[in-house]
Amino acid sequence: MMGATQQRYLLREGWMHLVRRRISGTVAILIMASSLLTLAIFSLVTINLDRALQLLRGDTDISIYLSDTIHPADRDLLHKDLLNTRGVKEVRYIDAQQALEAFRAELQEDAELLDALIANPLPASFEVTLDPLMQDSAEVDDLVSTLGRYPGVERVVAQLDWLRQLDRITRGFVWADVVVGLLVLLSSLFVISNTVRLAVEESSETVYVMKLVGATNAFIRTPFVLSGALQGAAAGALAMVLLLLSSRFLGARISGLVFFDPPQLLGFVMLSTFLGAVGSMVALRRHLRI
Amino acid sequence: MSQPSHDPSASSNVDARTVISLYHASLRYDESLALDDVSFRVDNGEFVFLVGPSGAGKSSVLRLIMMEEMPSSGEVVVGRFLSTRVRRRDIPHLRREVGVVFQDFRLLLDRSVEENVAFAQMVVGVRRSQIKKNVAQVLNWVGLYHKRKQLARTLSGGEQQRVAIARAIINRPKILLADEPTGNLDPEVSQEVIDLLFRINAAGTSVVMSTHDHLMVRQYGERIVSLDSGRLVGDVDRFRVRKSHSKRSVAERVVRTDEADAVRREVESWEHAILDSARARESSLSSDSEAGREGP
Numbered sequence: 104m105m106g107a108t109q110q111r112y113l114l115r116e117g118w119m120h121l122v123r124r125r126i127s128g129t130v131a132i133l134i135m136a137s138s139l140l141t142l143a144i145f146s147l148v149t150i151n152l153d154r155a156l157q158l159l160r161g162d163t164d165i166s167i168y169l170s171d172t173i174h175p176a177d178r179d180l181l182h183k184d185l186l187n188t189r190g191v192k193e194v195r196y197i198d199a200q201q202a203l204e205a206f207r208a209e210l211q212e213d214a215e216l217l218d219a220l221i222a223n224p225l226p227a228s229f230e231v232t233l234d235p236l237m238q239d240s241a242e243v244d245d246l247v248s249t250l251g252r253y254p255g256v257e258r259v260v261a262q263l264d265w266l267r268q269l270d271r272i273t274r275g276f277v278w279a280d281v282v283v284g285l286l287v288l289l290s291s292l293f294v295i296s297n298t299v300r301l302a303v304e305e306s307s308e309t310v311y312v313m314k315l316v317g318a319t320n321a322f323i324r325t326p327f328v329l330s331g332a333l334q335g336a337a338a339g340a341l342a343m344v345l346l347l348l349s350s351r352f353l354g355a356r357i358s359g360l361v362f363f364d365p366p367q368l369l370g371f372v373m374l375s376t377f378l379g380a381v382g383s384m385v386a387l388r389r390h391l392r393i
Numbered sequence: 394m395s396q397p398s399h400d401p402s403a404s405s406n407v408d409a410r411t412v413i414s415l416y417h418a419s420l421r422y423d424e425s426l427a428l429d430d431v432s433f434r435v436d437n438g439e440f441v442f443l444v445g446p447s448g449a450g451k452s453s454v455l456r457l458i459m460m461e462e463m464p465s466s467g468e469v470v471v472g473r474f475l476s477t478r479v480r481r482r483d484i485p486h487l488r489r490e491v492g493v494v495f496q497d498f499r500l501l502l503d504r505s506v507e508e509n510v511a512f513a514q515m516v517v518g519v520r521r522s523q524i525k526k527n528v529a530q531v532l533n534w535v536g537l538y539h540k541r542k543q544l545a546r547t548l549s550g551g552e553q554q555r556v557a558i559a560r561a562i563i564n565r566p567k568i569l570l571a572d573e574p575t576g577n578l579d580p581e582v583s584q585e586v587i588d589l590l591f592r593i594n595a596a597g598t599s600v601v602m603s604t605h606d607h608l609m610v611r612q613y614g615e616r617i618v619s620l621d622s623g624r625l626v627g628d629v630d631r632f633r634v635r636k637s638h639s640k641r642s643v644a645e646r647v648v649r650t651d652e653a654d655a656v657r658r659e660v661e662s663w664e665h666a667i668l669d670s671a672r673a674r675e676s677s678l679s680s681d682s683e684a685g686r687e688g689p
Contacts, residue, residue: 108520108524109515309501311499312501313512316512316516316560317485317486317516318517320482320485
């Protein structure tokens with residue numbers, strides 16, 4: 104059990120490790136903050152692209168409009184074939200009445216215009232959602248022309264090609280996020296463990312004396328881990344402040360941008376703090392002989 | 394008491410009075426043998442001089458006792474700690490029972506006298522109010538209370554060594570190891586440091602002090618363990634000499650080694666000095682032990 108005197112000492116000592124190495128500490132914080140910022144920006148771009156896509160394309164990739172006179176057997180055959188087609192994730196049948204209801208809902212206050220209609224002008228349709236991994240343009244084009252040849256199919260409308268392309272880019276960004284995340288992880292560990300290594304080397308005399316008078320290993324390590332964690336926290340906080348400022352700037356110009364909410368911001372800072380602590384433990388493992 | 398034991402089992406040999414035992418301890422660094430089959434014991438309250446030329450293995454013995462090194466073969470027992478069984482996480486607890494001072498003081502020079510001494514207590518978790526009290530007491534005792542706020546680097550060598558001693562004893566260790574504590578000090582200052590060590594010893598702490606200063610050993614030595622080239626070449630208790638007034642018993646106390654003859658000759662040459670210093674020690678002990686009781 105650690106007393107208040109010891110805790111105070113460890114905190115102060117951890118802080119002093121930073122103060123004594125202001126320059127290298129600051130450089131480490133700046134490097135770590137900029138890599139965290141990169142990661143945050145990549146994540147935000149991904150999130151925003153994804154959201155924009157969701158808004159643009161809805162959840163239907165192919166709409167198959169059926170003629171009013173389609174034979175139920177043909178319709179069932181088409182449905183069955185669709186379900187068996189490679190790359191089809193979901194198939195929904197919308198009958199004419201449902202289509203009208205949906206249209207009415209979309210029109211909102213102008214819906215009374217529809218009351219003037221004598222018959223429902225809207226066709227029934229199959230709404231097909233494709234597996235996001237199977238959206239190669241050529242494949243989709245093939246599918247569209249095949250579907251067009253079914254009896255009782257009036258028209259097949261596929262989601263616009265550029266939207267599908269954008270979707271692929273977004274997925275590419277997710278991978279980039281993972282790669283950037285790993286790089287940030289490694290570089291953060293590296294810069295922090297480097298400054299902590301310097302601290303360990305400069306403190307070798309103090310560490311020796313601590314061992315001499317019977318300090319436990321945990322006690323000797325704690326100030327170094329604290330200083331690493333502090334650097335991580337500072338880097339995380341700096342990155343988030345920069346991100347907040349730039350989002351204010353961009354938010355005033357582009358509407359509808361999605362930004363991290365406060366718990367996510369805090370999560371980022373905590374991740375960074377954790378990275379700092381881990382980085383210093385790496386350095387201690389390698390450089391502190393106790 | 395101080396004969397080396399040839400019993401293979403160390404633990405069964407531990408006497409309640411024994412605070413340090415080396416059993417056939419050897420220490421090997423790569424190719425070279427720093428210590429070769431060294432055995433001796435230190436009893437509670439003893440003052441032992443560890444003598445020998447530089448490179449004889451004195452520091453190695455001290456490092457074994459503080460378990461900074463583990464013997465390559467043999468065993469070292471310090472209090473309840475056995476080198477063959479001790480776990481790494483127990484070593485800090487051993488260090489709290491063994492104070493150490495060095496030739497080069499090993500102070501934190503950018504901290505004050507007070508902080509240097511308090512450090513040893515803070516590290517082991519003593520409460521702040523208690524630390525303040527203990528530090529004041531021990532600094533008073535080594536005569537440096539008035540310099541408590543000064544940075545360690547501003548002190549003279551002798552003062553720095555007294556701070557180091559204060560730091561070594563503030564946790565009230567059972568054992569104090571002093572590795573050439575006067576090596577960097579001039580004679581008068583050395584005298585003060587030695588006096589301090591004797592006062593600590595008089596207060597009940599076992600002291601093992603290494604030195605290559607034969608003059609000093611001649612003047613103060615009571616129990617003298619001699620090393621040469623990593624081997625134990627002599628273990629003499631001059632206190633026994635005084636009691637028995639017999640040259641022969643001195644020779645009997647000498648460990649039978651190849652070098653025993655050399656040691657015997659050396660002991661004979663010390664004879665006069667021995668009797669004088671024993672008398673001097675007796676009188677200074679009785680006055681100093683009172684001072685010691687006021688101390689830690």
